Amino acid sequence: MTDTDPIPYVDYLDLSGEPQLVTQACTQCGAQFFGRRNACAACSATTFVEKPVQRTGHISSFTIVSGKTPYVSAIVDCAGVSVRATVINVEADADHVHLAMPVQLTTYSAGHDADGREAIGYAFEPQTTAEETSI
């Protein structure tokens, strides 16, 4: 990474290839966590390996936070790994967001700093349907 490469909004967003989320997986019990660890909350072991998170999943819970610009917060089940995320590219209302909805990882620009360096955030969006991808 050079000083001009985009920088991830959080350190568990890996932008080195196709964007993906990465957990710290305990080498003893397999429990997965986001962010810097001291030890494992499940078994107290202290060694971890990075493990990528599946890019697709389904919404296992959500809320829509009101305000000037309402936003959808969801818990996304990505093959057994729970991810907290904002859901974008969808109307922020209960007619357009629902439990079990299939979603996929996406990224967005979180702005540029004074040096002109761009920050990239992650979010989830409704999964592109099979019909659309086949076109």
Added chain:
Amino acid sequence: MSDPIWIIGSNMTKFGKHPELDIIDLAAEASLAALADSSMAMTDIDVLAVGNLMNASASVGQQLQKQIGQTGIPVFNVANACATGATALRVAIMAIQAGQAEVGMAVGVEKLSGMGLLSGPPEAPRGDTWEPRGRVGALGPTEGHIGTDIMPGVFAQIGMEYGHTYGEVSFDLFARISEKNHAHSTLNPLAAYQKRFTLDEIKNDVMIAYPNTRPMCSGNCDGAAAMIVMSDERKQSLPSEVARRAVKIAASVLTSDPYTPGCQVLPDINTLTRNAANQAYEAAGIGPEDLDLVELHDCFATAELVHYDNLMLCEPGEAVSFFESGAPWRDGALPVNVSGGLQSKGHPIGATGIANIHEIVCHLRGEAGDRQIEGARVGLAHVIGLGSACGVHILQQAS
């Protein structure tokens, strides 16, 4: 089984707006009234535990002593999120169980009127270039960028998660849970809000975090509650008119959240509540079928639903059916939150965990006035503080 511990004095202030009183005024009012209720004086108290969250570093217990009696006893100032009050009581009970005290006082107090959505301390200003911060190296605020951390949103997700697991939840269902508690509150003169809302009024009110509208959220308010607890041996020496009104603490349990997958992404408030309930039922030697009333932590309407299940008031997965049966209404099979719950009675955080036990005490003494659950002999009080901490107390009428 070890000797029981008894509640011999109990009081809560009116919850609501008290602009003319500071937290020590409120704590003193509840403490002096609880002492009078037990025919005790500060000189009888061996240990004092005081719960307050917003001034956790201010030695509130010692400030209280300076207004109502500096007797030199040990003071424990405790903070444990929304379980702060229950934690204070738990400390006083543990001191008695450990043989370090015969009589203890637990006090919870908070002033929250007008504080709006509660959040942590403001973030320090950031420079004009990206600077990773915190456990996940965030370049800026996470709220809105990575879902939500606000309480109405977190607890909304907890309720919706129950729906994902078991099906059947809806905006209408959660609004009707809130309708019940607001209806109950009309009989509680100490509640901050005593307004009965129609279902439409609840659903059409300001949306805070779907599906929680404003009346489906606990109210920030001011208030205090206090309780005097006593060893079984010391209770033998009480005059009969005091002993007669004593209420037995059949179980006092405090748990934290054990690791479960995903619990650091969305707090798992279920497992620690279920653990606390299991431990409490076992300690008390009774089951949920023996309960006459329950005060549970309905910080949001979405939270009440999951705790029907967590406290085993219904079979696993049957919380919606339990509510639809009418059971938790005050004339139902197992009344829940006849005080009005946190949504109406209010939620002055430090006081909440003692106030809900006070509600049970009132019913078991037959002193709950218009809202008395007739013949109540056993009750359960539950609180949860996000982070997480869960307190469960089971109280029994003296036999």
